[in-house]
Amino acid sequence: MKRSNLMAILTDVHLWVPVVVLILGTALLMSLR
Amino acid sequence: MSHSSASASERSTLSLHKLGVFCGLAAAVWLGSAEAPTKLVNTGFSPFVISLGMVMGVFVARWTVPMLLKGTGFLFTDLRDKAHLVVWAVLAGTLWAVANTLTVFAVRNVGLAIAFPLWNTNSLVGLFWGWLLFNELRGSGVKGWLKVFGGAAAIVLGAAILTFATAHQSTNSPDKVAMGILAALGAGVLWGTMYIPYRKAYISGMNPLSFVTIFTFGELGTVFTLGAIFHGGVGNLVGELQRARPMLFWLFLGGFCWVIGDLFQQYAAKYIGIGRGIPLSNTNQLWGLAWGALVFGELSGLSPSGKILVIAGSAVMIAGAVAISMAPPPALELDNWKQAMDRECNRYGLDPQKVTAVVQGNDPLSGQPQKRRWWEVLILCSAVGVFIWLALGTKSQHIAVNTPWMLVLALATIVPLGVCGTLLWRRTRFS
Numbered sequence: 001m002k003r004s005n006l007m008a009i010l011t012d013v014h015l016w017v018p019v020v021v022l023i024l025g026t027a028l029l030m031s032l033r
Numbered sequence: 034m035s036h037s038s039a040s041a042s043e044r045s046t047l048s049l050h051k052l053g054v055f056c057g058l059a060a061a062v063w064l065g066s067a068e069a070p071t072k073l074v075n076t077g078f079s080p081f082v083i084s085l086g087m088v089m090g091v092f093v094a095r096w097t098v099p100m101l102l103k104g105t106g107f108l109f110t111d112l113r114d115k116a117h118l119v120v121w122a123v124l125a126g127t128l129w130a131v132a133n134t135l136t137v138f139a140v141r142n143v144g145l146a147i148a149f150p151l152w153n154t155n156s157l158v159g160l161f162w163g164w165l166l167f168n169e170l171r172g173s174g175v176k177g178w179l180k181v182f183g184g185a186a187a188i189v190l191g192a193a194i195l196t197f198a199t200a201h202q203s204t205n206s207p208d209k210v211a212m213g214i215l216a217a218l219g220a221g222v223l224w225g226t227m228y229i230p231y232r233k234a235y236i237s238g239m240n241p242l243s244f245v246t247i248f249t250f251g252e253l254g255t256v257f258t259l260g261a262i263f264h265g266g267v268g269n270l271v272g273e274l275q276r277a278r279p280m281l282f283w284l285f286l287g288g289f290c291w292v293i294g295d296l297f298q299q300y301a302a303k304y305i306g307i308g309r310g311i312p313l314s315n316t317n318q319l320w321g322l323a324w325g326a327l328v329f330g331e332l333s334g335l336s337p338s339g340k341i342l343v344i345a346g347s348a349v350m351i352a353g354a355v356a357i358s359m360a361p362p363p364a365l366e367l368d369n370w371k372q373a374m375d376r377e378c379n380r381y382g383l384d385p386q387k388v389t390a391v392v393q394g395n396d397p398l399s400g401q402p403q404k405r406r407w408w409e410v411l412i413l414c415s416a417v418g419v420f421i422w423l424a425l426g427t428k429s430q431h432i433a434v435n436t437p438w439m440l441v442l443a444l445a446t447i448v449p450l451g452v453c454g455t456l457l458w459r460r461t462r463f464s
Binding site: 005019 | 121
């Protein structure tokens, strides 16, 4: 993958919104164990 | 005239809105019908094992169906052209798996009656992200908003009424109830957020069939990992799976039906967006209810007031679906969709002309004949072999079914597959 594409992915809000939601959801799941 | 343009001129002129609506409704039929085989599974197994069994079936089908429809050559070319989207496909699969596991705890703590309506708000979450990130509903006017948001809200309300009428209430402690509500809401947010990768992939010109082949790795990997964590290790999980061997066929069959429904949902998300497509496919509860009530006699002990609630909930849900079906995006909203598409093209160096064609269902690649590979036969034989092997080891389940209704519903499930599959082929060649 080109470096420019990698930077485009890492600075894309479309990536970080789901990632943050996933982290919070996983934390919630682990607290339910 | 080129081969692809000649092919495009031979295609149906059905509007993409109508096609997306048909796909959303067909998705509901198949996602709802996926519950039928799982009703033949004996109780006494952990929800994680049931979930893993179904996802394993999903994994087999998610590779086989796209390969049969388009061939591995097409899928690899599509994935190579939009390689950056692999990240989002895996992410979406992971979000699905965590949300699905949260629902297990939600049902355990507060019961289905409270949990289901809460996580069913995922369509409203998806609608919000569609509006915020992909310009959906922007420029649709007050009428468009009323129809789409009102329709989506009606579907959530209808689902709440149906679940309240058919499920039992929880008697757990307040602490457990609070955590259960949080888990159900969390599942709704995770599933609603999962639609961000869907929409991103489709406005970038990715084929839904390519997307699901990668999605399934995130899905299976996460379900397996979570199952191992909650069972105290891989060995315990595998042991449970072996114990569940006699009923795995039904879970695989349910997973197969799920994949068909999911594919239609993906096409709905592609052609009418997540704001319209997801609420339509969320009417699957009606079909699950129809199988439960008519074939398995699950509502035979329901009180008259419960029956009235079921009819009312179904009517509200159908009204919501009709409202969304009658809300095609106006020209101004389509301009805003295009801006969202242009953002992806600029950001990731995609060819705007090609992406526009794909988004409109005219993928130039789909007009070209695809060479079939030898390993496709191997994949097909392996998938069929797995199903036959599982079927041979299945113990018969002594559950009473209403055969005439089963035949009617089986027909009502197969007809939308034929009709919608034909429409998709004629209009888009499955692009």
